[in-house]
Amino acid sequence: MTLLTGRTLSNGFADAPPLILAAPLSLWRGLDLATGAVVDATHADRGRVLAGGVLVMPAAPGSSSSSSALVEAARRGTAPAAILLAAADPILALGALVSAMLYDRQIPIVVLDPGDLARLDGARRVHVDAGAPVARLSVLT
8 A cells, every 4th residue: 555645626535446547527518427438539548437446547637617617527426536736726625615515525636746646547446535735545456
């Protein structure tokens, strides 16, 4: 088991397999909100289901509508269990905060050092305990 720490953008707990994307994904029009699958025709992970997993990507592409897409996915039960990034994204953090307020669905969002993000490759499961300001992750390989 590997222990990592990161900076919490949105509080919460998750325990799920990591879903490492090959490239950043805009949740707006890139995610099927009914199924949680990647539907962006240009994305390398098209067809992959993100619902219930720990989404891992270096950054979000910055679409301002991704927050509303995350909220709707949370409402439908198709959102990732947590999101791990190498760069902070206030848009996704806003979506996670609104999801918690409207639907009592916490989606922890954590920023890790890029080297720590890379250490998730090959992991079977990630336990995320994201409290303010520090998040603690247990990575099972």
